[in-house]
Amino acid sequence: MIPSSTTPRLILASGSAYRRELLARLRLPFEAIAPDVEETPLPGEAPQDTALRLGQAKAQAIAARHPGALVIGSDQVATLDGEQIGKPGDHARALVQLQKMRGREVVFHTALCLWDGRAANPAGALQIENVQVFVQFRDLPDAELDAYLRIEQPYDCAGSAKNEGLGIALLERIASNDPTALTGLPLIALTGMLRRAGVAFFGIDERLAKPS
Template sequence: MNKLILASSSVYRRALLDTLQLPYECISPDIDESARPGESAETLVRRLALEKAQAVARHTPNALVIGSDQVAVLDGDIIGKPLTHDKARAQLLRASGRSVRFVTGLCLLNSNSRHSQVDAIDFQVHFRTLTEQQINRYLEREQPYQCAGSFKSEGLGIALFERLEGDDPNSLIGLPLIRLVRMLENAGVQVL
């Protein structure tokens, strides 16, 4: 088997990949993650997942490289990581009582053949109607400033939701494992 590499520095993606119980390495890609003018969420995450995998594959022969990227979309606007308390508060206030679509790009790239499998996976989050006090209490407790959408669904963020809708809850955390297992099998890696 080719070595498996996760092209990411995300502790969340690493924790998800650990669940597959496959040996792998992590290498952080160094790419510009800016959206291009007029680029749709799907096009953006597919491109960035592929570029992350390509950046790592250039320096790692005999590898299957996993790239992933995620954005949140509200009213057609791409919203990213808030990075600050005030921006996270604004994102959650805007999302209160509404639905936010998360689009996760996934790529599996063979560094030898340069063959890639690329997909974009949707997941809908339907938020409860939240008060400013609830939002502030949540942000003080979990501080999800590095998370698209300003929450951690695997933590206390679950209390913000009315319901979740999608095929793979892992895609909400940033690595769609159901689709990844199929990609790995297509590349000759049997997870089970």
């Protein structure tokens, strides 16, 4: 932990409105800057490795431009039977995704990286974790899947469903130790990382608040 009595500059390396909304819950001042990172998986790369690599790459890309900041990077990869499920991009692809996933369990790998630009030793600047979420989709007919997509149009979401919106009606069960991970930013893991980096929550430095 790097001693600090004030909150360091905090940057979310993302252009995602979902991640901005989640980070805002912590009531810490932050900036959001979209990184220019190629998100194509490498040949033969495991889904969790793709998520971890891209989460770190996003954080480091922004950290290189903003030295001394705390930078949050995150990436999510959804998998069915070990195969990656990307963002559909349009209605037809989203419907195919939902048809494949109905009645099935999909695993979402949400990688979280915190890069501390204040660290004197680069080896100590990185905190990184993969948070898994197991999602059981309901076995619903095509008409319901199509109707959902036309209402919410989740074409920028891996898995073609917004669990924080009407998409929750497509799901039968969600299992994870970090509930916001499915939306794209695991806040339980993140608050732990920020605490280890010396960020004070509730306006109190926990190092000073502990009884002697």
